[in-house]
Amino acid sequence: MKEKNAPTMADVAREAGVALGTVSRVINGQQVGEAFRVRVEEAIARLGYQYNSGGRTLRTGKTNTIAVIIPNTINPYFALLVHHINMALEKRDCKMMLCFTEYNTSREAEFIQMARQNLVDGIIALTYNPDLTIPPDVPFVTIDRFFSSSVPCVASDNFGGGWLAAHKLKELGATRVAFMRVASTLTNEPSKRKEGFISACVELGLPFETLMLEDGHPFSEIDDFIRSHLEDGRFDFDGLFIGTDSLAWKVIRHLRELGVRVPEDVQVIGFDGIRMFGDQEPIVSSIVQPTQEIAEACVSTILSKHFSSVPSLICLPVHYQFGGTTKG
Amino acid sequence: MKEKNAPTMADVAREAGVALGTVSRVINGQQVGEAFRVRVEEAIARLGYQYNSGGRTLRTGKTNTIAVIIPNTINPYFALLVHHINMALEKRDCKMMLCFTEYNTSREAEFIQMARQNLVDGIIALTYNPDLTIPPDVPFVTIDRFFSSSVPCVASDNFGGGWLAAHKLKELGATRVAFMRVASTLTNEPSKRKEGFISACVELGLPFETLMLEDGHPFSEIDDFIRSHLEDGRFDFDGLFIGTDSLAWKVIRHLRELGVRVPEDVQVIGFDGIRMFGDQEPIVSSIVQPTQEIAEACVSTILSKHFSSVPSLICLPVHYQFGGTTKG
DNA sequence: TTGTATGCGTTATCAG
């Protein structure tokens, strides 16, 4: 990477006629006599000196780099999250090492190893690995998943989001609703979307059903579900709350193909707040996750000086966003 | 990151009763006597030793990390590219440091500085900075942008893609076509999409027009363009080739709002091959970039041992993909 | 084949 004979601090010191330590102090912005500082800075400019982070890392044990572990960036929600995390890190002069698990649990373990090799100062992870063990000596922040009180977790208010969805559907005139998601054996924060929804339905006296789609072949299941609730072209529900925007989008396609109009016949609310091309119009009406705030919380937590005395669950507020698949 | 008293190679050597160098050789998979190797490996396991990459980096000057410089991951095409680059790097046991420019030129310079501080072994960059200077001592690969023969550039066959779009439109019955893109002062490989398209139109005797949208307010320009070519609800063109899927999507929305049917009245082909949620159905009919191959080419180039004797322009084939906005 | 010793570039500790 560097030229073989890149100048070192020793070269700068010689060039400036000062001691090595003085150069270090100038570079790190510590107290140095004005005249000395100027001489050092001139020498640096003259030689085109760049500090070598390898030496610094070896000496201090810090890399100013955080590993971000996430399934992928193909999913637009993950892509957005990564974007905001990166921005938050950069604001603090921190680099981001990105690791894609592709839902592969053995990969996660490797990435955590990597962290223990002093490559990164901490880890921010969004993982679905049911039996992930988190090494106690690594600053670790999780997204959407609570492990233990010693591992801070950042999530949006999933329960509140489900609750909000039910209220919104009711407010917009729905009289019979359903909740849908892809089934999962893993219990994480997003699992609470359903609980919040049900809780609100009960409270509102709104008749509801829930459907867990088998993972793997959700397509035919969606179809079966819709058909089984279709009588003479009329759909049994006039309101649907779906666990993610991605699934909501698929369901809406199926509904329309079967002649059910959205939002006229059935209103649909998703979760995440995904927009077309990441920043254009919303794809569906949705409960929007505060992605930027989530990213900020992750970063400020992982970089916190007093990592041990950090809150163990940070829950951030969501809001409703119209996206054309509801009546308002 | 590591515990204060993480075991070091010296500890392992002591524990195993061998020399420091032997431990190093075992770890680096060099030839070591079987008995020694076993003893070292046992000691490593016993102590839970992890090598410290800081020491290795300082010693070797290599980090096994590549910086990827890209505007953002919000744009789905960039997100896809980042994904494939990461996978290609990981396959080679290389880490990825991700840098978002957000089209900010000063940021790019910072990232390049960073590379020169020995943080990364090389840089893969997709940049629109018109006056980027590439330091000669840093392995550098660009995407979609040719700088000089000493800086390898990887791109898809943009000219061929434009050519293909024209042929496809003709084949599908178009008789009067137009090319649209957002204007840019920067000339890069994607600029050739237009040239390829025009060249094929001329060759085919297909009447065409081109429209460069003012950057900044493309929305009203799209509108103006469409309206100015609309007479009694009839659109002047029956085929459109648009520089990116993202712009194509916007144009199609405007067309439909103005009562022009796609693909019945006008067929539209975009460029990139973006899919809904990254991996589902195509968003528009499009010329698809071979994103995975581009990523592979970037990575194998940047990691090439003989970086100096690498081809300076790698051009990869595109293909057409139906996405509902054409007749086939 | 294995052991020994040196130095990579930096920061931090001590003396001056």
Add this chain to the structure above:
DNA sequence: CTGATAACGCATACAA
């Protein structure tokens, strides 16, 4: 406030 010097953990050239 500055100068000299000792680690930090590892890979490697050289010696055995």
